[in-house]
Amino acid sequence: MGKTLGGLSAYNLISSGGFIGGAGKSLGGLGAGSLISGGGFTGDAGKALGGPGLATKAAAGQLGAVKALQQLGQKLGLGGGGADPSGLLFTLTAGGLPAQTFVVTDFSLSEHFSRPFALEVGLASADSAIDFPLVLDRTATLTILQSGVEQRSVTGIVTRFEQGNTGLHQTTYRMSIRPDLWRTTLRQNSRIFQQLNIAAIITKILKEHSIRDVVFNLRHPHPEREFCVQYQESDFDFLQRLTAEEGIFYFFECSNGRNTLVFADDCGSVPPGIRLPYQPGEASTLGEPAVSSLTSSA
Incomplete structure (x- = not known):
């Protein structure tokens, strides 16, 4: 944003309250008090300024500042008035x-x-x-x-x-x-599983944690194991080791308030991703979702 107010961009000032985008319909949806709270004017801030009279003046001044920012945000198309440009x-x-x-x-x-x-x-x-x-x-x-x-x-x-x-x-x-899988990190165990394949072992462990929304999209054979040992491992670490040995990965599908854990051994089981344009910078001007930055790590 090229326009600045005292060295801070208008966008930064408007979003400093934290209520941006569709959350609360940006500046217009939460009201001045909420925005002041989000911006850090919290608790008994007025008392620190020297009593009720001064606190009232400070609050009034901040309310005026927020109102000015709301009007500026509307002019710049950054929100306010209960409408968000991105929807x-x-x-x-x-x-x-x-x-x-x-x-x-x-x-x-x-x-x-x-x-x-x-x-x-x-x-x-x-x-x-x-x-x-x-x-x-x-x-x-x-x-x-x-x-x-x-x-x-x-x-x-x-x-x-x-x-x-x-x-x-x-x-x-x-x-x-x-x-729900996070719960498997909370318990350690030592035991032996006999005459079970990997899907049966995983299902048994997950049921112990009341995890039942599980799907196995396995395209390759995974034979029954004569025995399989879990030794002083958390249930999560054991599952991680076991799936890695078998060339199996997992991901989550969320819909209708449910979280389904999907195990797969072929990339063809992965839902297709979406295509996004790459546009460096803080905000997209394309009017559609875009990738703004890329990082790599090793």
Whole structure:
């Protein structure tokens, strides 16, 4: 963005509250108080400024600044007025909480073959006293919609939930979501499996962890083993070793609030990917999803 305000780009200023894109309909959807909370004006910030009178003035000044940023965002097409140019909207449901409990402020999703995915989500809520047992170890689903149509969803269990600062109208939270397979990392075992093939061994272990949404797309023979030893390994490490020995990999398919674990031994079993243009920079001007950066590691 070429236009700057005091050295910061207009985009940075507008998104500094954290509520960007479809989350809360950008600047227009959450209200000034929420944006101030997201930007770090939280808790009893007014008291630190020297009493109620000064706090009121500070809040009023910040409200005016946010309103100016909202107007600027509308002019630049970066949001506001309840409409997002990309049409993207991110929603999250967790446990037994009402669907409108959380507003997604940011998220990061890491996916690999033969590795549990890791989803980290930043949230805001008008409820400053969410009961943690209603969330922890419960099912959560992040849904990505565009123009009201679901594009992608990710479902897993909540393995970490933390509460952050409380602002004028919103409280921030952070949540870690992992697939059910993550539970296999919590137990170590030593035992012998006899007269079973790999699919039967995997199924037995996963059932012990109440994981039943499993599909085997195996195109090559995997003969029965006379015996197979698990020795002082977590169930997860044992499965990783066993599948590697057999040339099997796995991935996750999420839909309709369910998370299916798929084992395969041929790349033909992998769903086709999507084609994305490469456009370096912070934001795409193509009006469609694009790859903005590439990295490599060893």
